[in-house]
Amino acid sequence: MIYFSPRQVPELKQFTLTERAALVLQAQHLMPTPRRWLANMIKLVVLSALFVLLINVQGWYWQVLTLLAAGLSYPLLLQPVNLNLARPYIPQAVAAAKRQSDIVVNEAEHH
Template sequence: MIYFSSRKIEALQRFSTTERIAIIHRASQMMPFERKAFGNTLKVVILVALFWSVLYVPGTGWKLLAILLLGLLYRLAVFPVNLSLAAPYIPAAIEKHEAGKASGRDEPGSSNDSHDSGGDNQGH
């Protein structure tokens, strides 16, 4: 199934927008290499098709405007690909997300820096 919004995925409905984004990002990191490669290839094909269509826009000013709009909105064009390919990995990503929240970490890359505080006071 193709998802165009993270709100359409039932498992993600109870989370806030930022949490859904973090969970989707974590799920996409959990995908095997072959699936990531397929997704990246599909995204490139979509982007090439979109930018190729700019060749048929009449006038230089309209072409520049179309390129600017595509550049600003390309994430919206490829987000359904990311979301649909990462969907099977979302339950595991939710488990890791909730485990991270339980341990006091909100984001996957954050860490508790309590061991770094007071480092200048050592040896004085």
């Protein structure tokens, strides 16, 4: 299944928006180098295509509108790519976050 939002990932449903974002970022850091390289190359291709489209627009008004549309669509296009490439590493990120929160709770109880 292809996920378009972290909210759709079953392992992340229990977390808040900021926690989901942090867990996806953690999962991205857990990806092996070739997979991160692939993600970065996909981002580069999308960014290059948006740049080429922006260059071909005539008139400053349309260029500003195109730049605004590109800026808004960039995260919408890339979030599914990042999320689906990091998806296999989300359970590890969740487990690490739970271990970290258990450590913090245990330390707070001892003080």
